[in-house]
Amino acid sequence: MHPSERVSGVVATLGRDEWEGLMARRRAGKGQGTLPLRTWGGRCKGAGRKPEGARAGVSHRTRERLTGRHPIHVTMRVRREVWNLRSRRAYRVIERALSRGAERFGMRLTHHSVQGNHLHLIVEAKDARALSRGMQGLSIRVAQGMNRLMK
Secondary structure, three states: OOOOOEEOOEEOOOOHHHHHHHHHHHHHOOOOOOOOOOOOOOOOOOOOOOOOOOOOOOOOOOOOOOOOOOOEEEEEEOOOOOOOOOOHHHHHHHHHHHHHOOEEOOEEEEEEEEOOOEEEEEEEEOOHHHHHHHHHHHHHHHHHHHHHHHO
16 A cells, blocks of 8 residues: 555544554564563552551451360440549449440450559450450440449
């Protein structure tokens, strides 16, 4: 085909050298092409958002499988707005909630320690579901009691 002939409905206006260069590139493009590999992006050491704030560095590992014969250490933390848990009034509320929710849903509370903004609990549960249900119930009791107190 000559440069002055029609190419797909458009008159070609390329010079002879340009036309031959175009055709050579087309012929060279036939067959297996090369895939350019990116050298940026993806997973690499030290990448990602760095943790900030007071609760930075919390582990996201999955917990070991729960068996009924091993006690578990649980920490319950309250929000910043909640009063000091070791005050006389708050401690009474927490003691009442812990004593009433100590053995429910297959979970048993064996020891506890009340701190200013959190509780440490040693509990035994027959399985993960019992631990989850028992802790939810206990958390609700503590939250409702503290909300009643702070009104």
